[in-house]
Amino acid sequence: MMDWNTFWPLSVAMGIVLAVVPIAGLYMTFIERKLAALIQNRVGPNRVGPAGLFQAIADGIKIFLKEQVIPDHVFKPVYVLAPTIGLICAMLSIAVVPFGPTPTEPPTGFRAIIAPGVDIGLLFLLAISGLSAYGIILGGWASNNKYSLYGAIRSCAQFISYEIPLGLSVIGVIAAAGSLNIEQIVAAQGPGLASWNVWWQPLAAIIFFTSALAETNRLPFDLPECEQELVGGFHTEYSGIKFVLFFLAEYTHVVTVSFLTVLLFFGGWHFPGLDVDTGSTLTAYAIRWCVLLAKVALVVGFIMQLRWTLPRFRFDQLMGVAWKALIPLGMLNLAALAVVLTLDISRWWLAGISLFLLIAAGMLNVSVSKDRIEGRSTSSASRTRSSSPKEQWEGSRS
Amino acid sequence: MSEEVRKREKTVTWADVPKMNMMESLYLPAIAAGIGTTVKRIFSKNETRQYPEVEPNIPPNYRGVHRLNRDDKGRVKCVACFLCQTACPANCITIEATSTSKDDPQWADRDKYPAKFEIDELRCIYCGMCEQACPVDAIELTSIYDLTGMSREEMVFDREKLLEVYDQTSGTGKDPVRTKRGVLGPASDILKEQ
Numbered sequence: 001m002m003d004w005n006t007f008w009p010l011s012v013a014m015g016i017v018l019a020v021v022p023i024a025g026l027y028m029t030f031i032e033r034k035l036a037a038l039i040q041n042r043v044g045p046n047r048v049g050p051a052g053l054f055q056a057i058a059d060g061i062k063i064f065l066k067e068q069v070i071p072d073h074v075f076k077p078v079y080v081l082a083p084t085i086g087l088i089c090a091m092l093s094i095a096v097v098p099f100g101p102t103p104t105e106p107p108t109g110f111r112a113i114i115a116p117g118v119d120i121g122l123l124f125l126l127a128i129s130g131l132s133a134y135g136i137i138l139g140g141w142a143s144n145n146k147y148s149l150y151g152a153i154r155s156c157a158q159f160i161s162y163e164i165p166l167g168l169s170v171i172g173v174i175a176a177a178g179s180l181n182i183e184q185i186v187a188a189q190g191p192g193l194a195s196w197n198v199w200w201q202p203l204a205a206i207i208f209f210t211s212a213l214a215e216t217n218r219l220p221f222d223l224p225e226c227e228q229e230l231v232g233g234f235h236t237e238y239s240g241i242k243f244v245l246f247f248l249a250e251y252t253h254v255v256t257v258s259f260l261t262v263l264l265f266f267g268g269w270h271f272p273g274l275d276v277d278t279g280s281t282l283t284a285y286a287i288r289w290c291v292l293l294a295k296v297a298l299v300v301g302f303i304m305q306l307r308w309t310l311p312r313f314r315f316d317q318l319m320g321v322a323w324k325a326l327i328p329l330g331m332l333n334l335a336a337l338a339v340v341l342t343l344d345i346s347r348w349w350l351a352g353i354s355l356f357l358l359i360a361a362g363m364l365n366v367s368v369s370k371d372r373i374e375g376r377s378t379s380s381a382s383r384t385r386s387s388s389p390k391e392q393w394e395g396s397r398s
Numbered sequence: 399m400s401e402e403v404r405k406r407e408k409t410v411t412w413a414d415v416p417k418m419n420m421m422e423s424l425y426l427p428a429i430a431a432g433i434g435t436t437v438k439r440i441f442s443k444n445e446t447r448q449y450p451e452v453e454p455n456i457p458p459n460y461r462g463v464h465r466l467n468r469d470d471k472g473r474v475k476c477v478a479c480f481l482c483q484t485a486c487p488a489n490c491i492t493i494e495a496t497s498t499s500k501d502d503p504q505w506a507d508r509d510k511y512p513a514k515f516e517i518d519e520l521r522c523i524y525c526g527m528c529e530q531a532c533p534v535d536a537i538e539l540t541s542i543y544d545l546t547g548m549s550r551e552e553m554v555f556d557r558e559k560l561l562e563v564y565d566q567t568s569g570t571g572k573d574p575v576r577t578k579r580g581v582l583g584p585a586s587d588i589l590k591e592q
Contacts, residue, residue, distance in 0.1 A: 039439045043446040206426070311433040362424035 015096055017114060025251035030056040032304050039308045066240035071143075074237060078142035083238065083245035086135020090252035098123040099258045101288035102183050102267040104126040112289070113183070122180045125260070126167055129215055130258025133159035135249060136217070140234035156314065161322035162221075164213040167329030169208035172201045172337045172350075174266045182260075186268030196267040200347040203333045203354035205265040207326050212260065214322070216253040219307035223315060258299035266295055275303045304310040325361060332357050418551050421485035458574055460523045460541040465567055469534050473504070474561060475536035479514040480526035482537050490521035491528060515557040521546060529574075538574045541566045 008104075030045065034052070037044025070076065100112025118124060133155055140152025174180055176197060189195050198205045214221040215261040230236070235246050262268060269288035313321065332377035336353040421427045442447060456462070466473040478495035494514035498505035505511065529538050534535065540563060547553045555563075567573065 035440070038444070039436045041439060041442060041444045041449075043444055208479075235534055305433055306429075309436045310429065358424065358426075362420055365423035366418060366420055 009116075011113065012110055013112065014115045016112075017091070017099065021091070021094070021252055021255065022248060024255060026056040026249050028300065028304075029059065029247075029252065030154065031301075032307070035301070035304050036308050039305075057257070063244050064241060065118070068241070069239050073144045075142040075144060077239070078138050080242070082135050082139035083242045084135075085138060085250040087245045087252070089132040089135060090130060090249040090256070091254050091288070092130070093125050094252065096124050096182060097256055097267075098183055098263065099259065100292060101285060114332045117202055118181060118249040120180050121182045121187070122170060123175060123356050125182075126163070126170070126225050128165050129166070129253075129256075132215070132249070133165050135246070136234045137239065139246065143234070143237040145237055147230045147232070150224075151230050151236075155217065155234065158214060158217075158221065158223060158318060159320075160210040160237065160327075161319060165207050165322060165330045166211040166214070166215065166363060167324035168327065168334055169204040169211065170264060172196050172204045175337060175341060176201075180324055183264055184280070186263050190270040191272065192270075193267075193272040195271075196265065198265040200351045201333075201337070201354065202351060203357055204337075205330060206358075207330050207333070208265065209257075209261055209320070211307070212257040213303065215304075215320075216257055217250055217381060218223075218254065218303060219312060220310040222312060223318060250284050254300060254303055255296075258303065259295045262292065262295040263298050264321065266299075268292060271295075306369055327366075329357060410462040418504075423568040454570075456541040456543055458541055458572055460543065462525045463519065463540055463542040463545050463563055464522070464528070464555065464560060465538055465540050465563035466515060466566075467538060468561065469563055471504075474511055474515075474557065475507075475534055476512050476515060476532075477508070477534055477536070478510045479533060481531040481533060483528040485527045485531035487525060487527065488521045488523045492518075500501060512557060515560065517555045517560065519553045519555055520550060540574055541572050542567065 030052070033055075034044040035041075045055040048054040049056045072081065095114040096118050098111075098113040102111045126276050136155045137152045140150075140155070143149070173185055177185040179188075180183060189197055235243055238246060263381060269292040271291045277289040314325075328389075333354060336350055336357070339351045340347065340353075404506055469475045469586055476493075480495070483491040483493050486525050492514065493512050493516075495510050496513040498507060499509055507576055524539065527534075529539055542563070545553075
């Protein structure tokens with residue numbers, strides 16, 4: 001049985017997550033609309049409340065009051081269950097993500113994490129994030145609609161492909177901290193600026209962020225739900241609150257990814273100059289919390305900015321990025337990391353090797369893609385020539 | 399495409415996929431440049447007009463809601479000649495004419511005027527042929543563009559309502575600008591000018 005001293009911090013942490021994440025999701029839609037408007041030289045929502053701030057609440061109320069439409073042709077049990085499964089998987093991964101500063105000593109009292117001191121934290125997270133495709137696949141399949149199914153199939157392929165570079169990229173972080181526990185990983189990056197993982201593992205950081213972005217199904221990688229080709233993809237048949245659950249899951253993923261990027265590569269709640277070394281006083285705690293949330297907000301903003309900057313990948317490009325670029329780069333980076341750690345030379349060697357690998361990949365891409373385009377064009381030209389009926393006729397006449 | 403195909407198909411404009419250079423194939427500099435563009439957009443001036451508060455500046459030759467003009471004595475200028483009704487491609491104009499009596503001092507100089515003049519604003523396609531047809535410049539399209547109503551009945555404008563539109567719009571600096579036509583009927587301003 002759980003005693004009161006472990007029960008109340010757990011309940012408080014869970015309460016915070018369950019209350020804040022949906023509201024944050026609602027407000028992220030608002031901020032996203034506002035940002036999109038600004039990027040497109042518009043104003044954005046500005047009618048409900050001061051500066052349109054209540055727009056998110058109005059949207060929430062509207063979508064809660066919407067009629068629950070269940071089309072006749074769907075497989076009902078799975079159709080109803082799929083959004084919930086999607087959201088549960090998204091929420092589960094937050095359980096091991098510290099959403100505030102947590103000390104590394106054994107858990108007593110309140111900690112800003114639902115499951116403190118999980119030694120397989122990162123492993124659990126990778127496993128659950130792979131599971132989050134489940135909701136999408138079930139939803140697309142149960143919709144009994146070819147576009148939805150296409151979306152689901154695409155998401156399946158995308159998740160399988162991007163799981164691998166995601167796993168490869170965090171190995172360096174784990175090796176540096178000597179632990180899978182996210183709290184330990186953050187502690188290993190304090191307190192100076194130079195000890196952040198991103199500086200000496202830039203390639204791993206890029207690979208991690210790219211694949212994590214692909215796992216959130218957001219715009220450069222939103223093939224499962226592309227509006228133009230798949231009329232909405234897996235959520236075509238969903239409306240009202242079920243649709244919201246899918247989107248809440250997506251925004252929860254964005255939050256998780258942002259937290260992870262900050263915690264694994266950008267030093268978590270550490271910031272040079274702002275690190276109060278005691279860590280026990282309330283002020284120090286608040287400062288650390290602010291630093292963490294500010295960094296996370298920056299990453300969330302960056303993800304939104306990316307959405308309105310980059311066009312969507314074609315499907316073969318999507319697979320190409322994962323299998324031809326991210327996975328080989330991740331493996332080479334891993335080998336370089338092993339060499340650096342085994343020889344016990346300065347960590348900054350890895351930064352140099354990362355940069356070299358990136359440039360080498362670019363040069364390879366230039367030389368290979370040139371060949372590929374020329375090769376394809378000659379073969380297609382010869383095909384057209386031989387199959388042209390006019391030429392065949394002329395050839396038979398002469 | 400190979401050179402032979404290019405030479406044979408002379409009428410085709412050939413477009414090639416541009417080859418990627420070193421910086422482009424690294425992707426990251428291009429992404430950074432793209433983000434630079436969007437960030438610049440955020441801080442540039444936005445183009446939105448806050449519509450209900452700020453109205454657009456509609457040019458005077460805009461074809462909006464009709465009006466029936468008044469002559470110098472404040473009477474309806476229309477001489478009930480049915481030219482607009484005939485010209486109307488949407489059949490939205492209904493006119494009933496009345497002849498005037500010479501004894502009536504108010505109408506002594508006029509032969510006919512419309513007893514009933516109705517325009518169904520929902521049927522109208524705002525082509526402006528009625529005002530082209532009108533020999534006395536009695537019917538004109540104003541620059542009122544935001545016509546709304548709660549029922550179909552209230553969107554059928556009768557004579558009094560069309561004259562009201564004239565009272566609202568005349569002399570506000572937004573009078574319609576039309577080409578002057580030839581001299582016709584007694585209600586025309588041009589007759590008076592000569």
